[in-house]
Each structure stands twice: as structure tokens, then as C-alpha cells.
Amino acid sequence: MTDVVEHNYKFPNRGDEYWRFTKPDQFIEITARSTQNKLPGLIKSVAIKAQKPTPARTGFLNDVSNIGILFQPDEIIYCNNGKKVGKTLEIGHLNKADGGASWATEITGVISKKMQKPIPRPFAKYCVDNSQNGFCIWAKEKNSEPVFLTYGDGFAENDFLLHNVIKVSSGASLTLVEIGNPWTGVNQVNEVHIEPKGEFNHIRLAYENPEAKSIVHQYAKVDESASLKSFSLYGNTPMARNEHIIELLEDNASAYVSGIFVGNGQVSQDDTVFIHHEGLNGTSRQVFRKVLNGGATGVFQGKIHVNPGAQKTDGYQKSQALLLDEKSQFLVKPELEIYADDVSCSHGSTCGSIDTDALYYLRSRGICKQEATSMLSLGFLKEVLEEIENKAIAEGLEEVLTELVNDGI
Amino acid sequence: MLNIEDLHAHLEEEKKPILKGVNLKVHPGEVHAIMGPNGSGKSTLSYIISGRDGYEVSKGSIVYNDEDILDLEPEERATKGIFLAFQYPVEIPGVGNMTFLRTAYNSLQKARNEEEISASDFLKLVRQKASELNIGPDLLKRPVNYGFSGGEKKRNEILQMAVLEPSLCVLDETDSGLDIDAMKQVSKGVNALRSPNRAIVVITHYQRLLNHIKPDIVHVMVDGKIVQSGGANLALDIENNGYANILNNLNN
Numbered sequence: 001m002t003d004v005v006e007h008n009y010k011f012p013n014r015g016d017e018y019w020r021f022t023k024p025d026q027f028i029e030i031t032a033r034s035t036q037n038k039l040p041g042l043i044k045s046v047a048i049k050a051q052k053p054t055p056a057r058t059g060f061l062n063d064v065s066n067i068g069i070l071f072q073p074d075e076i077i078y079c080n081n082g083k084k085v086g087k088t089l090e091i092g093h094l095n096k097a098d099g100g101a102s103w104a105t106e107i108t109g110v111i112s113k114k115m116q117k118p119i120p121r122p123f124a125k126y127c128v129d130n131s132q133n134g135f136c137i138w139a140k141e142k143n144s145e146p147v148f149l150t151y152g153d154g155f156a157e158n159d160f161l162l163h164n165v166i167k168v169s170s171g172a173s174l175t176l177v178e179i180g181n182p183w184t185g186v187n188q189v190n191e192v193h194i195e196p197k198g199e200f201n202h203i204r205l206a207y208e209n210p211e212a213k214s215i216v217h218q219y220a221k222v223d224e225s226a227s228l229k230s231f232s233l234y235g236n237t238p239m240a241r242n243e244h245i246i247e248l249l250e251d252n253a254s255a256y257v258s259g260i261f262v263g264n265g266q267v268s269q270d271d272t273v274f275i276h277h278e279g280l281n282g283t284s285r286q287v288f289r290k291v292l293n294g295g296a297t298g299v300f301q302g303k304i305h306v307n308p309g310a311q312k313t314d315g316y317q318k319s320q321a322l323l324l325d326e327k328s329q330f331l332v333k334p335e336l337e338i339y340a341d342d343v344s345c346s347h348g349s350t351c352g353s354i355d356t357d358a359l360y361y362l363r364s365r366g367i368c369k370q371e372a373t374s375m376l377s378l379g380f381l382k383e384v385l386e387e388i389e390n391k392a393i394a395e396g397l398e399e400v401l402t403e404l405v406n407d408g409i
Numbered sequence: 410m411l412n413i414e415d416l417h418a419h420l421e422e423e424k425k426p427i428l429k430g431v432n433l434k435v436h437p438g439e440v441h442a443i444m445g446p447n448g449s450g451k452s453t454l455s456y457i458i459s460g461r462d463g464y465e466v467s468k469g470s471i472v473y474n475d476e477d478i479l480d481l482e483p484e485e486r487a488t489k490g491i492f493l494a495f496q497y498p499v500e501i502p503g504v505g506n507m508t509f510l511r512t513a514y515n516s517l518q519k520a521r522n523e524e525e526i527s528a529s530d531f532l533k534l535v536r537q538k539a540s541e542l543n544i545g546p547d548l549l550k551r552p553v554n555y556g557f558s559g560g561e562k563k564r565n566e567i568l569q570m571a572v573l574e575p576s577l578c579v580l581d582e583t584d585s586g587l588d589i590d591a592m593k594q595v596s597k598g599v600n601a602l603r604s605p606n607r608a609i610v611v612i613t614h615y616q617r618l619l620n621h622i623k624p625d626i627v628h629v630m631v632d633g634k635i636v637q638s639g640g641a642n643l644a645l646d647i648e649n650n651g652y653a654n655i656l657n658n659l660n661n
Binding site for chain 2 (some may be wrong): 355356357358361362363364365366367368369371372375376379380382383
């Protein structure tokens with residue numbers, strides 16, 4: 001990246017407040033490489049295919065929904081068993097060269113720009129300014145069937161800037177599952193607007209490619225009585241940062257964010273979450289658990305910020321890690337910043353090794369140490385799956401998680 | 410079946426001896442009771458038989474079916490048929506009781522080069538054993554011992570024993586924390602497992618459990634040693650007179 005660009009965007013260094021635990025250098029490299037990787041802004045084709053894409057370990061999703069979308073760098077392929085996406089949903093390419101979908105303009109670049117204060121996020125800004133790629137989804141009404149969006153092979157072995165826009169109209173609902181991490185690296189921004197009484201359930205599955213590095217920002221504006229639930233599953237990613245910046249500006253809004261990381265070896269995963277409460281009766285919940293082995297690093301930085309007017313806020317934050325060896329580490333920065341006097345906020349963070357009594361108990365019944373460790377790790381992690389709204393997906397993910405834990409630990 | 414000779418042991422972190430020369434011989438088909446005052450080393454003996462980390466054996470041996478087992482891991486001892494019913498069964502949130510039981514069962518099958526059992530066959534097996542112990546299906550669905558009452562935990566131990574069918578069962582204060590009905594139920598479960606091929610060692614403070622599980626031989630353990638052995642009457646004697654007589658005899 002040229003010095004000029006670096007100068008303009010002021011990319012962070014290790015001394016910056018929220019970059020002490022994760023080195024920003026590799027994200028600067030991804031961002032630089034992805035810039036040379038501009039793709040044509042036009043959609044080549046939109047096809048209807050009979051079969052949905054099913055990357056490894058996502059086959060269970062076939063039983064959950066019929067709406068699958070394969071997203072390639074320059075095209076979007078609907079794979080909904082012959083049915084077009086209904087009138088409740090509009091999906092397209094965020095084609096900036098073409099002006100993009102007109103409904104998306106009120107969100108694109110707007111939500112993230114506002115949330116660049118008080119803490120600037122240069123990677124996100126760079127992505128929004130320069131990305132030629134992304135999808136946009138508009139849930140116009142209630143969508144009972146989840147939408148599975150798979151990043152296709154076209155993204156493989158390269159670095160990308162990816163900018164997605166999601167809108168959930170008043171009273172509408174959407175469950176979106178983002179699947180796969182085929183790239184070498186990605187700098188991604190999701191801008192999300194959930195209008196009053198809207199519901200957005202979001203799941204990110206990033207465990208397929210053990211080479212992928214990623215920095216992902218999800219900016220969400222949650223309106224009155226609207227709700228956001230976002231869950232992520234990361235497995236053995238060499239370097240991943242998952243940022244949530246959420247604003248509950250109006251009354252009775254809620255945001256639940258949760259995540260699991262299974263890491264073994266020289267890998268690192270960072271969840272950085274900022275939730276701003278401005279409306280009355282807001283609810284927020286942050287639940288993250290990580291199992292770390294072989295020198296893996298887990299990071300959690302979470303903030304609940306409550307403005308003076310945000311009375312009756314209920315904020316909860318919990319981050320926990322299980323360290324399976326002495327080289328692994330869990331670095332945390334839980335923060336509460338509260339300016340209202342009638343709120344209930346709590347935060348807790350724990351970090352420990354495996355319970356030796358439990359391990360002995362299982363072994364005394366004939367279960368070998370390795371398997372007993374996996375069972376206890378899985379038991380620790382899978383409680384987070386309860387945060388997922390769609391129970392069929394949560395159930396399927398329990399099997400995926402079992403495999404990840406058995407393979408990865 | 411089990412031959413313990415001159416066993417001396419202490420905690421790895423402290424050099425203070427706990428077991429100071431335990432001798433014990435158990436044959437198939439026998440039921441032994443080990444009684445003794447608090448701190449005499451009864452539980453430590455059970456831990457060392459099952460292979461718990463944190464203890465160091467400084468002298469002596471434990472031979473089980475002609476094999477010295479002191480160097481074996483706990484899971485290896487389990488696959489050879491040794492089972493310890495815990496005094497304080499461990500709560501394991503997040504691990505389902507049924508999953509745990511089946512994993513344990515299949516681990517033993519695998520170690521013995523036998524076929525693993527299917528989920529449906531196992532369900533039938535467990536349901537039958539559970540109903541004999543008055544364990545409802547909800548207890549099988551919940552995480553291992555998590556939120557169980559004292560009685561439920563102990564019954565769950567006996568259920569594991571009934572399912573895994575070990576050849577040597579060591580019961581560490583299985584009666585503690587049980588009301589009289591629960592004790593009867595647990596005893597019934599244990600008695601159902603009495604067989605000519607299986608030995609049972611019951612560790613207890615009180616004679617009352619031995620009214621329900623009739624021992625062939627009663628041992629008294631004091632200060633890390635078995636100081637007296639006898640028939641079932643020895644337990645009655647202790648119930649009536651406490652350990653004072655035995656301790657006095659020792660001091661003299």
C-alpha cells in the first residue's frame with residue numbers, strides 16, 4: 001500500500017488502544033493486496049440452479065431451508081430448488097459502479113460513517129470507500145426460511161474487500177447465514193439497518209479454510225423494539241478479528257452477540273464488541289467462549305456504553321476461555337461505560353484449565369484422556385449455541401462443533 | 410482378584426504418609442467392607458486403586474488379576490474391570506448423561522476389541538437398568554450429575570456400575586447423604602450386581618449400609634493401615650462400641 005493511502009487512513013499500530021492484543025500488520029497487508037484485486041462491478045449472470053452449494057460440514061443446512069445463494073466475486077447464483085426468492089426478500093449485488101440497489105443507498109456508507117466516532121476504524125473505512133464487491137439483502141416482510149449465503153470458490157486464494165448491506169424493514173424478519181471463508185484474506189464490512197420491530201438473526205460460519213485471515217466489521221443500527229442476534233463460529237483461523245459496532249438508538253431495542261472459537265496451534269481470533277445504548281429499556285448480551293490449545297490466542301474486547309438517557313438498560317457481558325496448555329493465552333478487555341443511573345449491567349470474564357476432577361471422573365469410566373478432554377471442551381462451548389434463535393441450525397452446528405473439537409484439539 | 414501388599418502412599422505435594430502398609434486380598438464373589446474413622450485413608454485407598462493423579466505410591470503393590478496396575482492410567486484400569494463409585498460424583502455441565510454413559514460403554518467395548526453398541530440398543534439397555542434403579546428418563550437427558558440431588562447422584566453411580574458391569578466395584582461412602590429409602594434403593598442395585606465373578610468393596614462409616622449389603626469380610630482401617638479384619642459381626646461391634654475399643658487395643 002502506498003504511503004499516501006496509509007497516511008490518509010491512519011491504519012492502527014500495536015500501541016493503539018484496541019490493537020494491543022492483535023497485531024494489525026497482517027490486516028494492512030490483506031487490505032493492500034485486495035486493492036489490486038478490483039473486479040468488474042457488473043453482475044455477469046443470475047442463474048437459477050437446482051442444487052444449493054454445500055461446502056463441507058454444512059450439509060445439515062439442506063434440511064433447514066430451501067433458500068441458498070452462491071455468491072461469487074462477480075455474480076450471485078440463486079439456488080433455491082427452482083423457486084425464485086419471494087416478494088418478501090430482495091437480493092442483489094452491491095454494484096457500486098451501477099449505483100447499486102436504490103434502497104441500499106440510504107444505508108451504504110452511511111451507517112458505518114456515523115459509527116466511525118468516537119473510535120475510528122480505518123480498515124472498515126477503507127473497505128467502504130474502495131470495495132467493488134458485496135451483496136445487498138432487503139427483508140421486506142417476515143421470512144420464516146433462513147437464507148444461506150455461501151462464498152464460492154471464485155473467492156479462493158486471493159484477498160478481497162467485501163462490503164455487504166442488509167436492511168430489515170419495519171416488522172420484517174430475516175435469518176441470514178454467511179458460510180465459508182475461501183479467501184486468503186478479507187476485509188469485510190456489513191452495514192445493517194433493522195427498522196422498528198424488525199428482527200435480524202445472523203450467523204457467520206468461518207471454519208472451513210485454515211489459511212484464511214479476516215477482519216470483519218458488522219455495523220448495526222437497531223431501531224425501536226427491533227432486535228439483532230448475531231452468532232459466529234470460528235475454527236483454527238490463523239488471524240481473525242470479528243468486530244461488532246451496534247447502536248441501540250431508540251427504545252426497547254435489543255442486541256445479542258455471541259461466538260465460539262476453537263483454536264489449536266499458532267492461531268488467533270479476536271472478538272471486539274461495542275454496544276451503544278441510547279434508548280430506554282435497551283437489552284444487550286455478549287456471550288463468547290473459546291477453547292485454546294497449542295499456543296493459540298483468544299482475544300475479547302467488549303464494551304457496554306450507556307448514554308445518560310438510556311435508563312432501564314439491561315446489559316450483560318461474559319467471555320470465557322478454556323486453556324488446554326500453558327502456551328495458549330486469553331487476552332480480555334471487558335468495559336462498562338455508564339452515564340445513566342438506573343441500569344443493570346454486568347460483565348464477567350473467566351479463564352481456566354480443564355477441570356481435573358471432571359477429567360478423572362470420565363477417565364475412571366474408561367474414556368481416554370483425549371476423548372474426555374474433547375467431551376469437556378465441547379460441553380463448555382456448546383452452551384453458546386443456545387444463543388442461536390433458530391434451533392434447527394443450532395442443532396446442526398452442535399455436530400459441526402463436535403467435529404471441530406475432535407479434529408482441532 | 411485383587412491383592413494389595415504393604416501399600417504406602419502420600420500426596421505428591423506433601424510428603425506426609427496417608428497409607429502406611431495396607432494389605433488386602435479380595436477374591437471373586439466376595440463382598441468386603443472397609444470401615445474406619447475419618448482420616449484413616451479409606452478414600453485415598455479407593456483413589457489409588459482407580460488411578461487418580463496426585464498420589465505417589467512409595468512402597469508396595471496392587472496386583473489385579475495377576476497384573477501390577479500401579480502404572481496404568483485410570484481408563485486402562487476401567488477397561489480391565491475396575492470401577493469406583495465416587496463419594497462425591499462430579500457435576501459436568503454441558504455433557505449429557507446419556508452421551509457420557511454411551512461413550513464410556515463404547516470405550517470399554519473398543520478396548521476389549523468388541524463391537525460398539527448402536528444408539529438404539531444402548532437406549533434400551535440403559536432404560537431397563539435405569540427403571541430398576543428408579544431413575545427417570547429426565548435424569549438421563551440432563552448433564553452428568555448436574556443439579557442432581559444427593560440421592561440422584563448416588564443412584565447415577567450405581568446405574569453406571571450396572572451398565573458398565575465391572576468385575577471389581579469399589580463403593581466409596583455410597584451411603585453418605587442418603588435417606589433410608591434411597592439407601593435401600595441403592596443397596597438393592599448393588600445387591601443385584603453380586604455375582605460369583607464379581608467382587609465388591611464397600612467403604613463406609615456406618616454399619617447401617619451393611620444391613621442392606623451383607624459383607625463377607627469386614628476390615629477396620631486406622632491411620633493408614635488395616636488393623637483388624639473379621640466377619641459381619643465386627644461391623645455390629647463397631648456400631649455398638651465405636652472405634653474406641655479397637656483404638657485402645659492398638660495403643661496397648
